[in-house]
Amino acid sequence: xxxIPFYLVTGFLGSGKTTLLKRLLDLYADQKRIAVIQNExxxxxxxxxxxxxxxxxxxxxxxxxGSVFCVCLLSDFxxxxxxxxxxxxxxxxxxxxxxxxxxxxxxxxxxxxxLRNRLYLEHVWCIADxxxxxxxxxNVTRMAHQVRVADxxxxxxxxxxxxxxxxxxxxxxxxxxxxxxxxxxxxxxHPLPKELKNIKRSKIAKGNLxxxxxxxxxxxxxxxxxxxxxxxxxxxxxxxxxxxxFESQTFRLxxxxxxxxxxxxxxxxxxxxxxVKSVSPFASPTELIxxxxxxxxxNFKSCFNRYIE
Numbered sequence: 001x002x003x004i005p006f007y008l009v010t011g012f013l014g015s016g017k018t019t020l021l022k023r024l025l026d027l028y029a030d031q032k033r034i035a036v037i038q039n040e041x042x043x044x045x046x047x048x049x050x051x052x053x054x055x056x057x058x059x060x061x062x063x064x065x066g067s068v069f070c071v072c073l074l075s076d077f078x079x080x081x082x083x084x085x086x087x088x089x090x091x092x093x094x095x096x097x098x099x100x101x102x103x104x105x106x107x108x109x110x111x112x113x114x115l116r117n118r119l120y121l122e123h124v125w126c127i128a129d130x131x132x133x134x135x136x137x138x139n140v141t142r143m144a145h146q147v148r149v150a151d152x153x154x155x156x157x158x159x160x161x162x163x164x165x166x167x168x169x170x171x172x173x174x175x176x177x178x179x180x181x182x183x184x185x186x187x188x189x190h191p192l193p194k195e196l197k198n199i200k201r202s203k204i205a206k207g208n209l210x211x212x213x214x215x216x217x218x219x220x221x222x223x224x225x226x227x228x229x230x231x232x233x234x235x236x237x238x239x240x241x242x243x244x245x246f247e248s249q250t251f252r253l254x255x256x257x258x259x260x261x262x263x264x265x266x267x268x269x270x271x272x273x274x275x276v277k278s279v280s281p282f283a284s285p286t287e288l289i290x291x292x293x294x295x296x297x298x299n300f301k302s303c304f305n306r307y308i309e
Contacts, residue, residue, distance in 0.1 A: 004085060004119040005092045005196075008106060010146040011127030012136060013099035013252040013291060014270025016156040020127060020188040021096050022054055028092075028196055029056035035090035037081070040064045041098040041225055041291060049256060049284065050266070059088045067098050069105040078112050085118060092196065093119065099252065100223060100291075102142040103149050121202045126150035126180075127188065130161040132271055133169045147176045151202050152183060152190075159186040223251070226297035228288040228304045233260040238307035239276075245303060246290060247272050255288035 007024075011017045021036065028034060036058050038048050048062045061084050068077040084093070097103060103124075110121055126146045129136075137143040147153055153173050158166050170182055181200075183190050193199060234242070236259055247253060253269035256279070264281040267274065267288065290300055 003117065004090060005122035006119045007092065007094045007122050008103065008124045008149075009094065009096045009127070010101060010103050010124070010150070011099060011154075011156075012129065012133075012140070012143050012146065014254075014268070015099065015127040015129040016154070016188045017096050017099070017127050018050055019156075020125060020154065020190065021094065022051065023188060023190070023192065024094060025051065025054055025056045025058060027192055027194070029058050032091040032196065033089070034058040035061065035084055035088050035093045037061045037063065037068070037084070037093065037095040039068045039096060039098045039101065040289075041066060041100045041223070049287070053279075053282075059084070059090065067101040068095070069097065069101050069103055069109070074105060074108065078109065078115060082114055082118075092122070100142065102145050104145045106149055123199050123202050124149055124151045125190075126153045128153055128155050128169065128173060129270070130155050130158045130166050130169050130184075131273075134165070134172060137172065144176050147173055147180065150177060150180045151200065152181045153177070154188055154190050155182055155184045156188055157186065158184045223291055223293055224295040224297060226290045226295055226300035228255075228301050229285050230305075230308065231258075231285045232308045233258045233262075234286070234304075234308050235260045239265070242304055242307050243267065243269065243274055243276070246300065247274050250290045250292035250295060252291045253288070255286070256284060257286045257288060 009017050009020055025034065036051065038051065038060060040062070048060055051060065061080060063073070063077065063080065066073050068074065106121070110116065128147065133143070155166065155169060155173070166184065173180065173182055234257060239257060239259070243253070247269050250269065251271060253274070254267055256264060256266050258264055262281065264279050266277050266279050288304070
């Protein structure tokens, strides 16, 4: 039975993980049989929908309602991963972990009896948002853990940060993980090699696994999530009002929304910085996901419904 390379993409909410994954698919999906595992904290499929818009051929397994590295899901995740390998027989597997994941448990996953001879950790990318990393990392331990297990830290959104801020973030990352390579990017334009075989093998796999196994994973974060799904359209004006109501209350707001003029937009909001972009409509209901501390899911849904015409 052949051993399958396993790639992990981590990074806090809105840092750019899906953007990097789209780049990986664009580069390698025509060369390899790729299986993607997309892990979402909330019960939504927004990121999976975005990936499918690439038109690339790949198999996707969506695991929602929590982090796959949480003890409450780890056993089920191992089972799902085994079934994926048996049914699809991929050349490689890429896991995009939820932004709220604490990936320290990657060690437990690699050591699981049913997986240890079937896959190996090839590389870990961590996406760090240059504009918010310092402020958030001081209060969110799992962000430091994401950096701690990384082989490459992609310091993203450097076009939006001041040079001194970028230097401070890079210094903090080096302090957390002096072995990681740091690449400064905008829109995750990381200079990936044309051949997967030229990506440097994971340092964890080379000998740091014992050290990672000794670290303690954090419990489920005290962050609420809310999801809106509807087949009814909303006007651009009311959508703008709705976003203004919640963007300051949420760490993350994202999704695809059908408008009353029969057009569709994608929404990407991270810590109050919001981008609304027109996209080609496709046959899908509106799906909008929000995550934040103290967010009231019922209030989020009822507010959106009040703005629907």
